[in-house]
Amino acid sequence: MRPQRIVDLLAVVALALLALSAYLTWSHADPGSGRPTVDFNGYAVTRAPVTLALAAVVAVVVTKLAGTALRRVLAVLVLLMGVAAIGVALQVRPDAGELSRLRPELSQAVTDQVALSTGPAPWFALAGGLALSAAGLIGLLTAHRWRRPTMRYERDPAATPADQWKAIDAGEDPTI
Numbered sequence: 047m048r049p050q051r052i053v054d055l056l057a058v059v060a061l062a063l064l065a066l067s068a069y070l071t072w073s074h075a076d077p078g079s080g081r082p083t084v085d086f087n088g089y090a091v092t093r094a095p096v097t098l099a100l101a102a103v104v105a106v107v108v109t110k111l112a113g114t115a116l117r118r119v120l121a122v123l124v125l126l127m128g129v130a131a132i133g134v135a136l137q138v139r140p141d142a143g144e145l146s147r148l149r150p151e152l153s154q155a156v157t158d159q160v161a162l163s164t165g166p167a168p169w170f171a172l173a174g175g176l177a178l179s180a181a182g183l184i185g186l187l188t189a190h191r192w193r194r195p196t197m198r199y200e201r202d203p204a205a206t207p208a209d210q211w212k213a214i215d216a217g218e219d220p221t222i
Contacts, residue, residue, distance in 0.1 A: 049188035050110075056181035057106040057124070063174030064099035064131060071165030072138075075145050086145060088167040094134045095171045098127045102178050109185065109192070117189035125182025131175030135168045 068089040075084045088095065105120045105127075112120065141162070213219075 049184055050192045053106060053109075053121075053181045053185045053188075056177045056184070057103050060128070060131075060174045060177035060181060061099045061103050063170045063177060064095040067135075067167040067171035067174060068093075068096045070167040070170060072167040073140055073145065073162060074165060075162055084145075085165070086140070088171065091140055091167075092134060092138050094138075095131050095174065098131045098134075099174060099178070102127045102181070106181065106185070109189075114190050114192075117192060118186055121182050121185030121189055123182070124185060125179055128175050128177070128179030128182055131178055132172060133175075135171035135175055138168070139164065 069087055071085045072088045072091040073086045075086070077084070102124045105124050109117045109120045145162070
């Protein structure tokens with residue numbers, strides 16, 4: 047499998063995992079005393095994973111149109127976005143005070159204590175961040191071997207516009 051396709055596949059997998067982390071439960075809050083538990087999805091806790099995934103996928107798409115130097119710059123950005131997604135997955139653990147701002151029924155005035163637990167979403171965000179980091183690293187290391195699709199449509203610099211029109215009149219494609 048070509049490195050360019052591996053980067054594409056990893057970027058799509060990262061997008062799926064990071065988007066899934068936005069919809070799955072990031073934190074459970076149990077206010078106790080018979081009150082219902084409150085679940086917070088990833089999008090309510092942090093919007094960073096989805097934003098990073100979308101930006102990285104855009105960067106991967108742009109690499110298809112870029113030269114080697116710009117590909118390397120974009121690959122470094124994708125790698126950094128993957129590292130940022132990993133950092134968000136490992137460090138974002140809202141406490142009761144933060145969650146009470148989102149849902150007032152969890153505030154200290156209403157309940158004595160709130161038991162917090164973590165849902166599966168940070169694990170999906172971590173896996174997506176790892177996939178994004180791998181895509182950036184592979185893109186960085188193999189950028190010089192990628193094909194440029196725009197080269198097919200560039201004209202011959204030695205040909206004059208009159209020569210190109212003559213080729214078209216003769217039924218030839220001057221871009222090949």
